[in-house]
């Protein structure tokens with residue numbers, strides 16, 4: 001039924017082969033010509049998170065003073081990422097829209113020994129919530145080192161109307177962008193560089209578009225204005241296509257709103273990385289996006305076809321592996337503006 005399954009390995013690209021590619025030209029570290037140099041530690045098979053982070057302690061650049069913010073982290077993948085970052089010794093700001101739920105989870109983690117997890121309410125689709133969060137973060141920690149944009153929504157396929165399309169873009173693309181814009185001035189200067197990790201999806205890739213010229217257009221998006229113009233075109237189509245079959249206009253067949261929102265997030269990741277590329281040493285920001293694999297979470301439990309029988313699901317450890325790896329990569333002029341799956345670079 002056309003939904004992405006586990007990505008075939010042959011689609012995975014080597015770092016070297018993308019070095020002069022369309023999407024990331026100039027964003028790759030010049031001195032990292034091969035994939036090997038992008039591995040942290042020795043394990044990259046995504047089998048288990050345990051022990052896959054730097055075994056060489058000289059590569060460990062972070063400490064309890066390192067501040068990581070994870071959006072939508074009281075459950076699902078976000079919770080897994082927050083817990084793993086805390087396990088690695090980083091101070092984690094766990095966030096949730098619902099204050100009570102977030103505090104409960106923080107208390108539970110505290111009782112399990114994670115004293116380095118703090119909670120603050122955050123709804124990325126509400127400018128006031130984001131601005132309250134920024135003020136608090138700045139006052140409490142003077143900023144952050146790592147931002148993991150995990151929060152997102154997916155409407156089931158039976159809900160297809162203009163409002164659903166708008167809601168999805170408001171959270172997944174504009175909400176994430178709002179967070180990035182609010183956090184950018186708060187990213188701490190450090191020799192290691194700050195990191196922005198955008199949790200995207202294999203199902204945001206260009207290959208799911210049904211029109212070749214649209215695919216080409218989307219692959220060349222390189223400014224905010226271009227992305228915004230495309231969003232307007234998409235929303236116009238969502239309004240006009242009364243039965244919600246967005247493929248009539250070249251968009252994805254299934255979950256077109258979710259697909260497009262992640263496509264925009266990917267394009268924004270490329271754009272942002274290019275914008276931030278020439279920052280001076282000490283002020284570097286590495287921004288990448290990734291697919292965690294297909295996971296059993298509230299998002300995918302909504303509809304049977306999201307978790308089709310016979311498909312091997314990723315474990316939570318596997319899902320957590322790539323985002324945490326990207327968040328904690330050694331400061332080797334690290335990758336930026338790329339899309340990862342199981343620690344490998346994928347085409348957008």
Ligand SMILES: NC(=O)c1ccc[n+]([C@@H]2O[C@H](COP(=O)([O-])OP(=O)(O)OC[C@H]3O[C@@H](n4cnc5c(N)ncnc54)[C@H](OP(=O)(O)O)[C@@H]3O)[C@@H](O)[C@H]2O)c1
Pocket residue numbers: 071072073074075076077078096097098122123124125126149150151152153171175199200201202291292293294295296297298299300
């Ligand atoms: N599950 C998969 O197979 C899969 C595959 C590929 C990519 N992903 C991506 O992985 C990420 C995590 O998804 P998940 O599977 O863990 O789903 P999930 O369990 O539904 O978690 C989504 C999280 O986002 C939060 N959220 C939604 N709207 C928000 C808003 N406006 N402000 C702040 N937080 C908000 C949710 O909080 P509330 O409960 O308050 O809504 C929840 O904490 C998403 O970016 C998703 O697109 C998942």
